[in-house]
Amino acid sequence: MLPVIDVAPLLGDSPTELRAKTCAVLHSACLEYGFFYLNISAFVDASEPEGLAALAHQFFDLPQDEKEKIALRNQDGARGYARLKENVTMGKADNHEGIDFYRPVENPDKTRPLWGENQWPAVPGFRQKYGIWVEKMKRLGMIVMRGMADGLGMTADEWEDLRKQIDDSFWVMRLIFFLLVGYPPLPADHDGVSCGAHRDYGCLTFLWTDPTRDALQVFMSGASPAESDTSGLPQEQGGEQGVWITANPIPGCVVCNIGEMWDIWTNGLYRATLHQVVHRSNNYRIPFFFEPNFDAHVRPLDAALRIQKKPPEKKPVIYGEFLMAKVGGNFDFKKGEGGGRY
Ligand SMILES: O=C(O)CCC(=O)C(=O)O
Ligand SMILES: [Fe+2]
Secondary structure (H helix, E strand, O other): OEEEOHHHHHHHOOOOOOHHHHHHHHHHHHHHHHHHEEOOOOOOOOOOHHHHHHHHHHHOOHHHHHHHHHHHHHHOOOEEEEEEOOOOEOOOOOOOEEEEEOOOOOOOOOOOOOOOOOOOOOOOOOHHHHHHHHHHHHHHHHHHHHHHHHOOOOHHHHHHHHHHHHHOOOEEEEEEEEEOOOOOOOOOOOOEEEEEEEEOOOOEEEEEOOOOOOEEEEEEEEEHHHHHOOOOOOOEOEEEEEEEEEEEOOOOOOEEHHHHHHHOOOOOOOOOOOOEEOOOOOOEEEEEEEEEEEOOOEOHHHHHHHHHHHOOOOOEOOOHHHHHHHHHOOOOOOOOOOOOOO
16 A cells, blocks of 8 residues: 655645654655655645546537547647547557646647647636646645655755756646446456556656546555555566556545656656556546656756765756657657657
C-alpha cells in the first residue's frame, strides 16, 4: 500500500514541526515509491472533482458529431478530443475517449507541435469549472514542490532557483473516459491494458478518479511478492524483477507520482516509477500534470548531490525540448512507451 500524505500541514507558511514531518515523509515516499496518495481534503472539497466528472459525463454523452467539433485534428493534434478507439496500444484499439488541455501559449499556431489552442466543450459551466481546477492544481503543484524542496534540505536560495523553473508550469490536464461495453473480464495477463507501462515525463502528476477500483497499477521494482498485494498481476516488466501493485482510489485523495524531471533534479535519487492502467469498468479519470516551465533548465540540484555525496551524473535538459522530443513528432501520442505518450 502506497503512503498517504495529508497536504494540510503544507498549506500554511509557518515552519511547524508537523510541516517538517510531512516534508520528511514526502522525501521517503519519493525515495521508496515515487508514488503516494495526497489527501487534499483540506485544500479542495470532494464535491468539486465530482462535479467535474458530472460535466465530463455530459460531454461524453453527446452525439459523436457534437464531440467531433473539438477533435484533435482541428488543432495541433495534441489539444482536444480523441474519440473512442482513435488510439491503438499493443495492437488493440484503446477503449477510451478523452480530451487534453495544455497551458495556453502566446501566439498560438496549430501547425506547430503543441502550439495550438485548447478546445473547450460547449457544455455549460465546463470551461469555468475545469479552469478553476487547473488553477487549484497549479497551486497544489507549487505547495507540494515547496514541501519536497524542504524534504531534500534545500536552502532558501536553492528553493528560489527551483521555484523559477516551475512558476509558469507547462501543465497538461487530461480527461479520460473508459467505456466498457461487451469487453470480457480481464484475464490475468497483459490483455486489457489500456494505457501501457510508462513513466510520466515531467514533475508531478495529480490523478483524480471516480471510485472505480483496480485500474491503476504501479510497478514496484525489487519488491518480493510477499511484500505486496499482487492481486494476481503480472510480476515482470522487461527483465526487471518486481510486482505490480494496484493503487485504488481513496476518498479525499489524489494519487501523486513524480516524473522524469525529478530523476534529473535528484541525480537519480528519486525515480519516476512505471505505471499502467487496465480496463475494468466505466471510469472517469482526470490526471493533471504539473510540469516545469517550458524553458526550464533542469539539472541536478545541489541539495540532492549533498545527500548522495557524488558528482552530477544526469544530463541537464531544457524541459520544452525534452517534451518536444517525446511528443512533438508524434501526434498519435498515446501509443504506450516509446510511442510518444505524454
Ligand atoms: O489514468 C490513470 O490512472 C493514469 C493515466 C496516466 O498514467 C497518464 O495519463 O500518464
Ligand atoms: Fe502516467
